[in-house]
Amino acid sequence: MEILALIEDHPVRLILSNPLGQYRKSEIRLVSGNPDFYQCAHYTEQQVFHVNFPVEKLHSFLMKEFSHFRQIDAWGTKYIWHFKRTKRDKLMVSKKINKEKTEVSAHNRPKEYILEEKTIVPALVDLKIMDEQGNVFPSRFAKFKQINRFLEMIEDVIEKEDQKSWNIVDFGCGKSYLTFIVYDYLTRIRGLDVTMTGLDLKADVISQCNLTASKYGYDKLQFKLGDIKNFVSDRDIDMVISLHACDVATDYALNQAIRWNAKIIMAVPCCHKELLHTGDFDGLAMIGAYGLSKERISALLTDNYRSAYLEKMGYSVDMLEMFDLSHSPKNILLRAVRTNRKQSQKSRDVIDQIESSFKVRLTLGRLLEDL
Ligand SMILES: C[S@@+](CC[C@H](N)C(=O)[O-])C[C@H]1O[C@@H](n2cnc3c(N)ncnc32)[C@H](O)[C@@H]1O
Secondary structure (H helix, E strand, O other): OHHHHHHHOOOOEEEEEEEOOOOOEEEEEEEEOOOOEEEEEEEOOOOEEEEEEEHHHHHHHHHHHHOOEEEEEEEOOOEEEEEEEOOOOOEEEEEEEOOOOOOOEEOOOOOOOOEOOOOOOHHHHHOOOEOOOOOEOHHHHHHHHHHHHHHHHHHHHHOOOOOOEEEEEEEOOOOOHHHHHHHHHHHHHOOOEEEEEEEEOOHHHHHHHHHHHHHOOOOOEEEEEOOHHHOOOOOOOOEEEEEEEEOOHHHHHHHHHHHHOOOEEEEEEEOOOHHHHHOOOOOOHHHHOOHHHHHHHHHHHHHHHHHHHHHHOOEEEEEEEOOOOOOOOOOEEEEEEEOOOOOOHHHHHHHHHHHHHHOOOOHHHHHOOOO
C-alpha cells in the first residue's frame, strides 16, 4: 500500500540500499524525454549498469528491485520517503514534506551507456578495450560504443520476455568482445542462466577466447572452430547474434536461426557484395549510375530482402541504426523477434520486386527455398 502511495507521489529519484544480493546499490531516476522514462543504475563493487523502463512500469520494477535490498529512500513531488524492511520482514515507512527542489534529469545530458566508462570489465581489459582503471582507450572507443549499443538492443527485447534461461550462439564471433560482454552482462548483471557458444573460422582466436573464458570462470561460455553453414547445435537455441559476419555469412547465420526457430535474432551485416556483383543493373540506370550510390543502395536492398525473409518466416523485424556513420558505415542492425504472425503480402512483395528487378535470387532466398 505504502509503495503504491510512493508511486502516486511521482518520485523523481529513488535509492535502494542495504543490499541482500549482488548489487551494492541501485539508483532510479526519472529522465525527461518524449515520453519521460525511468533509468535504473545498478552498482556492483566495480561497475555500473543501466536499465531504462517506462514510467508506468515503476511499481512492478520497484517491487522486484526491492527484493534485493532492505531500504528505499525516495524523493517524490510532495514527500521524501524512507522505507526499511526489518530482518523479520516488517516494512517500516516514514515520510516528511519535500522542501528540496528535486529536478528531473535531462535526457540530453552526456550519453550514458549500459556499460559505463570507468566500469572495469576484466575481459575488456584483456581484450585491450580499456586499461586496468576502466579507462577506454581512445582508439577503441568506437568498439566500446558498438558493444553498448548492442547491449541496449538486447536489453530492449529480453526485458519483455519472462525467460530465465537462454541458449545463445554468436556467429562470426572473431575476437569476441561482444560475446564476452553479452555473456557477462546477462549472467552476472541480469542474473540469467545463459549457455553461449561463439563460432568462428579462425583457430587462433578460438583457442585464445577459450583460454579467456576459463580464466574468468565463464563455465557456460565456449568457443568453437567452424563454418556457420555446417554448425550443428546440440541444444535448442533461443537467440542468435552476429556482428559484422562478412557478406553472405550473415545469410547462413539467419538461415540457421530461422531453422532453429530462435526467439530472437540480432544481426549487423557487413561487406554486402552479393547483390552488387551478381544483380543485373541494366535498365536500373537510376541505381547504377554512380559507384558509391550503387554500392549503398545494393547493401540497403540486401538488408530489406533479409528483413522481408525474416518477416515471411514469422518474425517481427526492426531495422535499427547502431551508431552514427562517423564510426562505421556497417551500422544497420536487423533485430527479429519470433511471432506467430502469418507472412505478409508486404514481405512477399519486397522479395518479388528485388528478385525480378535484379534478376537474381540471393543466398538467403536460396537457403530457405524448402521452407
Ligand atoms: C569482421 S569480423 C567480426 C568479429 C566480431 N563479431 C566483432 O564484431 O568484433 C568477422 C568474423 O566473421 C568470421 N566469419 C566469416 N565468415 C564466417 C563463416 N562462414 N563461419 C564462421 N565465421 C565466419 C571471420 O572469421 C571474422 O572473425
